[in-house]
Structure formats: structure tokens, C-alpha cells
Amino acid sequence: MGEQSRPLRADAERNRRALLDAAAEMFREHGLEVGIAEIAQRAGVGRGTVFRRFPTKEHLIAAIVVDRMTWAADLGRQLLDAPEGGEALFEFLEQLVGAQQLDRALFDGLDEEWLANDEIRAAQSEFMAVLDGLVSRAQAAGAVRSDVGVLDVLMLFKGLWEAARSFPHAADAAHRQLDLIRAAIAPSAQPLRGRAPTLADAVLD
């Protein structure tokens, strides 16, 4: 997967960053439907330049998603080394919820639809590995029931995320719902149906 095809020329690199920043801002403010023309204008470049750097509008979006996802993975990795193994997972989710960093872009990137994109695929599996580590540590510490898997936790969190996006007026309820997630995966005598979905279940064949 060759992603480092020798450094760009100074002006090109500058334009690339300007485009990413402009796009991130426009997408956050006006949704994914903003035109390439507006983004190019705000970045101070011509329309054509966008497509010189990103083969398609979707690739531009993907680049932002990768940024956010990498940021989140880094955040989680730090917590993996925390002494309190039982709380690190919840601390992580709590920080994700509180972060301005990740608008809708981040978790939209966890859909299978996007998996076609190589860079997203890489960033995603990195993120999942970190989350998996946090879940395992929490289980080892007895803070999370042993019969749930990463995907179970991700599902619950995606729900919180999606809901917060759908009902911005009730957005302050996100922390509250984290309590519900905590309750859901707390140690329990009631077994869950079926077996925990593995990471492999989330990946295209």
C-alpha cells in the first residue's frame, strides 16, 4: 500500500492542507453536500486543483475521516498504558464524546461501505485494535462482562453517536447514555444469545 509517494512540492503541500482544512470546516458547517467549487474557493485554489490531489470528492472526505480516526486511535493508545485497566475503556469513550475533534465524519467512516478505500481500511483496523485492547483490559479487570466483544461495544457506541447526531437538541444526553452503555456491558449473570462477533465479521471477504 504505497501511501508515501515522495514529498509534494511546497505549494502543492500547502494547497493540500488548505483544502483539507477548508473541506473539514465546510462539511462540519453545511454537511457533505457542499460543492467542490465552494471548498476550492475557500481554500483559495482552482476547482481543478482539488482533483489533482484527490481523485474524487469521496477521497477528499475519506482523507478527513482518516485524520479523525487516527487521532482517536492515538488517544486510545495512550489510555492503554493507564494503570487503571478497568476504567480506561470508559475514560476513552467519555473523551471521544467530549471531543470537538470528531464531527460526524469519524464514525461515518466505520461503515462497511467505506471499506473499499484502502486508507480508511487501515485507519479503521488501527482504531479497532486499540478499542479491542481497551475492552480486553477492562474485562481482565472485571469491569466488563466477559461475553461481549469489541463489535458489541462499537455497536452501542455507534448508537450513541448516531443518536447525538440525529437529535442535537438532546446532545447533552450523550454522557447519560454512556451510563446506559456501562450498565449494558457490566458483569451480569444473564448470558447473551449467540457468540460475540469477531473483527473478521466486520470485514468484507
Place this chain on the structure above:
Amino acid sequence: MGEQSRPLRADAERNRRALLDAAAEMFREHGLEVGIAEIAQRAGVGRGTVFRRFPTKEHLIAAIVVDRMTWAADLGRQLLDAPEGGEALFEFLEQLVGAQQLDRALFDGLDEEWLANDEIRAAQSEFMAVLDGLVSRAQAAGAVRSDVGVLDVLMLFKGLWEAARSFPHAADAAHRQLDLIRAAIAPSAQPLRGRAPTLADAVLD
């Protein structure tokens, strides 16, 4: 809200249904990006006819969403009369998960973005009222903790829904995640932060 503007002519009504059926099928199979041209062709009408019945592509989608949402509300209403007040809620969610009826269209309709559409707004509040009734009954029966609200349950369920859509390979995990939702809202000694978001929090001002 005048929605019954006198019956359509026979051929017009037939075309309307054909369009709704064709659109529902195409959307399910190929996503919301399918062109109006394809839909019109499959329905056996001209492109222009689509816009005679639905002012915009979004309105066509909305009509389908309303169909599904009404169907789900009806289903829930029947369960409201069930003798087992404690299980009716879960029975409802279980049936929703199992239903082929509601592709992604249904819960996409619960976003605030769509609330602008009057018909969706009506169908949505109908659905929410039913869900609210089921939650209340379950709480009265002691099957659900008293400090959660409809929106909490909806959030959890949206998560399940969204996840099932994002990870179709792990779709059989939906029933499993229902167990997690059950665990989340089971009676508990640990109080939740904040207060339960009300229906008003979910509506535009």
C-alpha cells in the same frame, strides 16, 4: 395539514403506487443514489410523472419512510394491548429487528434533518407515542428501570439499527445486541447522570 386532496384519477393512483413500489425496491437494492430515470422506467412511467406526484426526490423518499413508520407504529399499538406489560416492549423491538419491512428507510426517518417534512413529522410523533407507551408499561411492570425515557431507548435501538446496517456481515448479532439493550435498561441501583430527555428535546423549536 391537508393531506387528502380528493382522490386521484384511476391511472394516476396506479402510477403513484407503481412509483412507490419501484422506488422502495430500487432504494433497498441499490441505495438512495439510484436515479429518478431508473425508478420511472421500472415503474413504467415517464420521468416527468415522478415530479407530478412528488415535488422532489426527497419527497418520494419521505413517502416511503412514512409508509414504514406507520407500519411499525401499528405493530406497536397492537402490543400495547398485550396482557404481558413487561415483555411487550422487548417483543416489539424483537419484531422490528426481524421484520423485512423496514430497510434503512425507517430509521433514517427519525433524524431531525427530516423533521422539516410535515408528513414525516406526523408519522414520527405517532411512532414515538407508541414507543413511549410501551416503555411506560414496561416500567410500570417493573421490567425497565424508572429513570430512562423513550429517547434513551430509541437511542439504544438506533445504535443497533445503524450497526446492523453498517456491518451486514454481523447482522445476526442484532438479536444479541437486543440482549445488551435489555441489560442496559434493566432495573438497577446505579442512577444515570442527568435527567431523561423528553420528547420535546427531540423536536425543533
Place this chain on the structure above:
DNA sequence: ACCTGAACACCGTTCAAGT
């Protein structure tokens, strides 16, 4: 009243000309 397809508008994408 309703149906139709040609015409229009808009926006993502390409490309020839310029630096």
C-alpha cells in the same frame, strides 16, 4: 387531469493551455 420527453440547471470531473 394527467402523461411525456426534450430542454434546462447544477455540480462533479476532465483536460488543454499556461507557469
Place this chain on the structure above:
DNA sequence: ACCTGAACACCGTTCAAGT
């Protein structure tokens, strides 16, 4: 190498002509 804007393609939407 890279930048640019005019040109192209595609698709949602409109509308004049037809039944």
C-alpha cells in the same frame, strides 16, 4: 510538477405539447 478555468457528463427538475 503543478495550477487553472473552460468544457463535458450526469442527473434532478421544469415545461410546452399531447391525450
